[in-house]
Amino acid sequence: MKRILVCTAQVPFARGGAELLAEGLVNALRQAGHEADLVALPFTRTPHRELLNSALAWRMLDLSHVEDQPVDQVICTKFPSYAVAHPKKVVWLVHQHRQLYDWRGTNWSDWGSQPDDDQLARTLMRLDQQALAEAKRRFSISKIVSQRLQRFNDLASTPLYPPSIYSGRLRQGRYEPYILSISRLDQAKRLDLLLHALSYTEQPVKAIIGGRGPAMAELQALAKQLELEQRVEFRGWMDDQTLIDLYADARAVFYAPIDEDFGFATIEALEAAKPVLTAQDSGTVLEFIHDGLTGFVAPAEPRAMAARLDALWQSPTLAAQLGSKGPAMVANIRWEHVVKQLVLA
Numbered sequence: 001m002k003r004i005l006v007c008t009a010q011v012p013f014a015r016g017g018a019e020l021l022a023e024g025l026v027n028a029l030r031q032a033g034h035e036a037d038l039v040a041l042p043f044t045r046t047p048h049r050e051l052l053n054s055a056l057a058w059r060m061l062d063l064s065h066v067e068d069q070p071v072d073q074v075i076c077t078k079f080p081s082y083a084v085a086h087p088k089k090v091v092w093l094v095h096q097h098r099q100l101y102d103w104r105g106t107n108w109s110d111w112g113s114q115p116d117d118d119q120l121a122r123t124l125m126r127l128d129q130q131a132l133a134e135a136k137r138r139f140s141i142s143k144i145v146s147q148r149l150q151r152f153n154d155l156a157s158t159p160l161y162p163p164s165i166y167s168g169r170l171r172q173g174r175y176e177p178y179i180l181s182i183s184r185l186d187q188a189k190r191l192d193l194l195l196h197a198l199s200y201t202e203q204p205v206k207a208i209i210g211g212r213g214p215a216m217a218e219l220q221a222l223a224k225q226l227e228l229e230q231r232v233e234f235r236g237w238m239d240d241q242t243l244i245d246l247y248a249d250a251r252a253v254f255y256a257p258i259d260e261d262f263g264f265a266t267i268e269a270l271e272a273a274k275p276v277l278t279a280q281d282s283g284t285v286l287e288f289i290h291d292g293l294t295g296f297v298a299p300a301e302p303r304a305m306a307a308r309l310d311a312l313w314q315s316p317t318l319a320a321q322l323g324s325k326g327p328a329m330v331a332n333i334r335w336e337h338v339v340k341q342l343v344l345a
Contacts, residue, residue, distance in 0.1 A: 002072040002343060004029055004036045005063055007081035009043035009054065014213070016184040017264050018078045018094045021141070024165045025075065025092075025342075028335035034343070039063065039074075041081070048114050051097060055080035055127050073344050076135075080124075083131040088344055093140040093149060093157060095261045096128060101152050108188060108258065129153055136344060141262045142284040160341055161333045164268045166244055172273035172327070173248030175316040178206045179277070179309065180250035182243065182265045185213030189257045190300070192222055193279070197305035199226040203313040207254070208246060210235045247272040251319050252312045256300060259283040267333060270294065270326030275319055277308050294325050 006029070008022040022038055029036035041057055044050050061084050063071050076082035078094040099109035100121050111117050132138065132149070138157035140146040146157045164170070183189045191209060198205055209219070209232060216234065223232045238246070247253070253269035256279035266285050269276045276295035278285045291297040296308040312319050 002034050003066075003070065004034050004343070005039050005066075005071055005074045006036060007039045007058070007063075007074055007076040007084055009078050009081050010040040011043050011045075014184070016213075017262065020165050020264065021094065021162045022077055024163065024335065025077075025338070027165075028339050029343070032336070032339045032343075034339075039081075043080070045099075048111065048117055048120055051080070052120055052124060052127075055083045055124060058083040059085060059127070059131075061085075075342055079128075080131075082135065083127060085134075089135045090137045090342055090344060091132060091135040091139065091157075092160065092162075092342060093132075093138065093145055095141075095145060096148070096152075097124065100124060102148060102259070125152075129155075137342075139341065143287060144259075144284050145261050158341075160338060161267070162262065162264075162338065163333045163335050164264050164271070166240065166247075166268060167271065167334065169240075169244055170268055170271040171244070171248050172323070173245075175251050175319045175323075176249040177251060177313065178208050179252055179254050179312070180208050180210070180246055180269075180274075181254045182210045182247075182268070183255065183257070183263075185209075185211050185215045185219060187215055189213075189215075190279070191215065191219050193256055193300060193302060193305060194254050195219065195222050195226055195228060195232065196302035197309055198228055198231060200303050200306035201309050201313070202306075203310045204231060205309045205313045206231045206233075208233050208235055208250075210238050210243065210246065212236050247274065250274050251316065252277055252295070252323075254278075255285060256282050256305070257285070258300075260285055267330045270323075270330045273320070273323040273326050275312065275322035275326075277305065277312070279305075288329060293322070294329065295322055 026036045026038050073088040074086040076091045079097045082091045103109040139160040140157045143159045252275045254277045255265040260283040276289045279300040289295045298304040
């Protein structure tokens with residue numbers, strides 16, 4: 001039995017996949033017989049200097065002992081939690097601050113808009129390099145995250161897929177007439193693409209959108225503008241059983257973010273034997289979803305998405321056929337394996 005702390009950064013009032021991953025890991029460590037707890041420090045993206053303050057706060061923490069008792073190991077997840085210093089630090093990288101790396105210079109990053117951005121970026125990237133290099137072991141949540149770490153930092157890491165907190169509870173039900181979307185509602189998840197696609201379908205395709213986030217009001221306004229109020233239902237936060245039931249009976253799941261790090265919606269849909277409609281640039285989703293085999297992979301364009309939505313809407317049999325391979329694909333993504341990999345001997 002070891003005393004282990006899981007470290008993560010928490011955006012106040014926000015809850016998404018990274019938070020679920022950290023909580024799931026703590027629970028899995030406890031079930032494996034370890035004494036585990038979560039350490040979360042607040043994190044904000046603006047002004048940009050706050051990122052450095054957040055990283056330095058982690059760096060200044062002494063987690064080698066708590067209440068005069070030694071901490072055997074820390075497991076760090078998202079930026080900048082891995083800046084913490086510990087003699088037995090393992091990183092399970094959710095993501096770095098992508099606005100500094102692959103998103104810089106795109107619409108997804110505002111770096112360069114504030115004074116001293118260039119100097120701050122160099123400082124943060126140096127800190128990243130040092131903090132990640134000193135880890136005893138490095139894992140990532142997907143192949144694409146490992147590829148980015150190798151590309152930008154020349155550091156190797158082992159992909160280790162995280163299970164859903166609903167793993168083992170998801171089930172195949174019916175293929176009822178609704179498309180399900182479960183995600184944080186922000187720009188990068190591209191729920192606007194789903195809404196625009198619905199406006200082009202020939203069939204009266206209906207969608208249930210679950211989740212909360214900064215884009216909710218904007219998406220609701222867009223649905224009204226496109227006259228989709230009778231076809232789109234925004235559910236917001238849902239309890240676990242409601243979510244599991246919605247997965248079970250959905251016709252299909254829409255999940256088409258931009259260059260996603262992982263995306264729990266993908267493996268949750270597969271475990272529930274549901275096909276996934278995604279985009280050609282959706283990142284890790286494409287490690288699981290293959291066009292015509294486990295779902296549809298379409299250009300990130302409304303009319304292309306609309307055609308696939310129509311096909312799924314017209315044929316529950318097609319949806320069931322595409323979804324049938326899903327459970328076997330994710331059967332080995334289990335917490336027991338994750339814990340075995342992450343805990344140092």
